[in-house]
Amino acid sequence: MTVPQVSSRALVEGPVYVPGLPREYVAAKYGIPLDDIAKLGSAENPHGPSPKAVEALAKMDPKLDIYPDWTARPLREAIAKRYGFDPDCVVCGSGETEVISLVIRAFCGVGESILMHDPCFPIYRIFSTVEGRVPMLVRMGEDFDPVVDAYVARLAEKPRIAFITSPHNPTGRLLDETEVRRICDAADRETLVVLDEAYIHYSETDGMMHLLREYDNLIVLRTFSKAYGLAGLRVGFGIAANPDLIRPLRNIKPTWNMGHLQMAGGAAAVFDDEHVNRAVATVVASKAMVEAAMAKMNAFRMVPGCRSNFFLTEILDPDLDSTAVFNGLLERGVIVKDGTDIEGLGPRYLRVDLNLQKHMERFLGALRDIEMSKVA
Ligand SMILES: Cc1ncc(COP(=O)(O)O)c(C=O)c1O
Known part of the structure; x- marks a missing residue:
């Protein structure tokens, strides 16, 4: 059957963007209440929209x-x-x-x-x-x-x-x-x-x-x-x-x-500077908290030098890769970005948003759990 041809094969075969997963996907797949899910893969504002x-x-x-x-x-x-x-x-x-x-x-x-x-x-x-x-x-x-x-x-x-x-x-x-x-x-x-x-x-x-x-x-x-x-x-x-x-x-x-x-x-x-400043203050405080907690981990490291509302987690444990950790986090109600979905970043890294403290605690708890379950 003849069909209209696209102007370039790259339009069919080329790469496509992999967005961060929505909360609803994780809630349906793992039966976790929507409000408990830490959505740390899309760099959204911790306090919602500008009032x-x-x-x-x-x-x-x-x-x-x-x-x-x-x-x-x-x-x-x-x-x-x-x-x-x-x-x-x-x-x-x-x-x-x-x-x-x-x-x-x-x-x-x-x-x-x-x-x-x-x-x-x-x-x-x-x-x-x-x-x-x-x-x-x-x-x-x-x-x-x-x-x-x-x-x-x-x-x-x-x-x-x-x-x-x-x-x-x-x-x-x-x-x-x-x-x-x-x-x-x-x-x-x-x-x-x-x-x-x-x-x-x-x-x-x-x-x-x-x-x-x-x-x-x-x-x-x-x-x-x-x-x-x-x-x-x-x-x-x-x-x-x-x-x-x-x-x-x-x-x-x-x-x-x-x-x-x-x-x-x-x-x-x-x-709306007030809203921006509130988001920045939350992100800065969460970063300090996560940085201190990750400094005590063996299998993971926060890559230094980040000045944004996300940071890279490097996977130091050679037996783990980003997709394994990404899936382990999902099961525990935490959505991040898998480095293999970002060309040039690859399987040793995850991109993780800085968000409300309760979400960061869930992320840190899940990471510790993955580290422990590997040892067990
Ligand atoms: C560096 C950078 N530029 C631009 C954008 C696009 O943002 P939007 O299309 O939502 O305005 C993003 C979104 O993730 C980004 O990370």
Whole structure:
């Protein structure tokens, strides 16, 4: 039987993203009450959605029958006001993920290359590969050092796009200003430097948006899914001082990609510092608690250097691998990310969120249990 053919085999055979499992899956499979499950695989906000966003959504007229402004103007205006840029310097997406896909299509042709770390947020690599772009990988160093020297050296090959992530997913490593400047200075004028700051709030720094005014080939991406707790609403954005970087993204995006609800939620959340600060305080306290507890373990280690709301657990026991530990944790009501589902990370690591203390205690208890049951 003849069927329409896709434009590229990679669209059929290429990699797909493996998201963190939902609570409902674990509850149904292992009979654990939903509220007891520690969901530590999707980097969501420990305190739920921004109350300012919830209030704005409850109060608004959702105008369900009326098309929204196709450029998401109300949301662009709120973001621009928050960060001191012109609204024409902002493009909004259905999650930052959509903005990443727009950047790749707009600034890199088929067969051209895109620089990124290995490992990295899998979406950079997946979208590049399935759309015929060529990922150029810079392997991270010991304990996932971002090896800026090696990254800068590859910039000499003039990739069309250079992705950097700070804090980095899945390692949580933060690039300091000197390192980001080195990368921007080394990039060819025709290379677009994309700085993904999805987790920046958790680093307790303001991030690098101020560098946008110095580098007109730099764009910063952010999301409302993490510190604002709006992963289910789907809101993200790109911002650049140079509107020539933004216009093409606006022109190729699916025309009405942002609905009234997304815009109203995002526009309220962007001013909700109280909610962000609460999430950051919880994450920082949980990190100290987990770090101290894991220092006493033999089979597992917290990889140092994380500045995000997740960290890597290294499996030191040679008889265990990430899938065995991942499944052992699931049975005990704990969802994490298996390193084998993140290209370049592999079977010695798990990515684990920092969340409420009670969830972290469940994680630590389950790890101890796995360690013990192996010995028994
Ligand atoms: C580094 C990084 N960038 C971007 C995103 C995309 O977030 P969203 O599409 O939910 O806005 C994620 C989500 O996990 C991420 O880890």
